[in-house]
Amino acid sequence: MHNALLQLNDLSVHYGGIQAVRNISLSLREGEHGTLIGANGAGKSSTVRAIAGLQPYSGDILWRGASIKGLRPEALLQRGIVLVPEGRGIFSRMTVLENLQMGAWLRRDAARVRAEIAALCARFPRLGERQNQLAGLLSGGEQQLLALARAMLSQPQLLILDEPSMGLAPIMVEKIFEVIGSLRATGITTLLIEQNARLALEVTDRAWVMESGTLSCEGRSAELLTDDRIQQIYLGELPV
Numbered sequence: 369m370h371n372a373l374l375q376l377n378d379l380s381v382h383y384g385g386i387q388a389v390r391n392i393s394l395s396l397r398e399g400e401h402g403t404l405i406g407a408n409g410a411g412k413s414s415t416v417r418a419i420a421g422l423q424p425y426s427g428d429i430l431w432r433g434a435s436i437k438g439l440r441p442e443a444l445l446q447r448g449i450v451l452v453p454e455g456r457g458i459f460s461r462m463t464v465l466e467n468l469q470m471g472a473w474l475r476r477d478a479a480r481v482r483a484e485i486a487a488l489c490a491r492f493p494r495l496g497e498r499q500n501q502l503a504g505l506l507s508g509g510e511q512q513l514l515a516l517a518r519a520m521l522s523q524p525q526l527l528i529l530d531e532p533s534m535g536l537a538p539i540m541v542e543k544i545f546e547v548i549g550s551l552r553a554t555g556i557t558t559l560l561i562e563q564n565a566r567l568a569l570e571v572t573d574r575a576w577v578m579e580s581g582t583l584s585c586e587g588r589s590a591e592l593l594t595d596d597r598i599q600q601i602y603l604g605e606l607p608v
């Protein structure tokens with residue numbers, strides 16, 4: 369497809385004899401917000417780990433039309449491909465501030481980074497107030513905010529979020545989704561994996577449904593929200 373920022377061509381991921389992802393192809397345009405939904409074990413995390421260079425794969429992944437197969441995670445980060453992994457990947461024995469600084473480790477514009485950290489601490493006062501505390505002492509929701517703020521400091525062009533609401537209280541899920549929704553105004557392309565399919569479909573443009581390693585359905589998120597089969601299986605709305 370023309371103008372694709374990211375394109376997966378026949379992507380497969382194996383773990384020994386287990387094939388977790390089976391020849392999937394999809395593309396995401398610049399500025400678009402996509403979501404991968406599906407049951408546990410469908411292959412969503414394996415797919416995004418492959419995109420971020422954390423998982424060997426067969427098939428090909430193109431970034432702005434050129435293959436990025438075999439590139440290390442740092443090289444992909446330099447291109448702007450940033451993954452906030454399931455479980456957040458916070459450095460729990462480092463302070464909140466040190467975690468934020470880690471997000472900018474490839475950057476050379478120190479003054480700008482300091483200004484962006486100050487702005488993020490003002491935007492998320494819970495982080496600002498706890499700058500010098502160990503990140504491991506934050507609540508789950510605060511850690512997720514920290515993971516999002518740290519990812520923003522890496523200047524992502526594609527921000528991949530793997531289960532950002534996992535294990536969070538409803539009030540924090542709301543807050544996290546407010547932040548994810550606000551990314552729409554930034555021009556950053558996003559790819560979201562989320563158990564809460566309704567929320568995921570509400571904040572994205574395009575969706576792919578994964579089942580047993582394959583893509584069983586794709587379409588505009590707004591259309592999938594009203595699709596009977598999707599409603600029954602993924603939105604918990606059983607027919608009467």
Ligand SMILES: Nc1ncnc2c1ncn2[C@@H]1O[C@H](COP(=O)(O)OP(=O)(O)OP(=O)(O)O)[C@@H](O)[C@H]1O
Pocket residue numbers: 383386387388406407408409410411412413414415
């Ligand atoms: N490191 C691994 N070694 C062996 N099998 C794995 C490994 N990681 C994942 N799998 C298997 O690959 C399949 C896909 O897992 P994956 O985590 O990609 O799915 P998922 O859709 O992200 O599910 P979840 O929401 O549970 O994370 C599952 O059958 C899983 O058990």
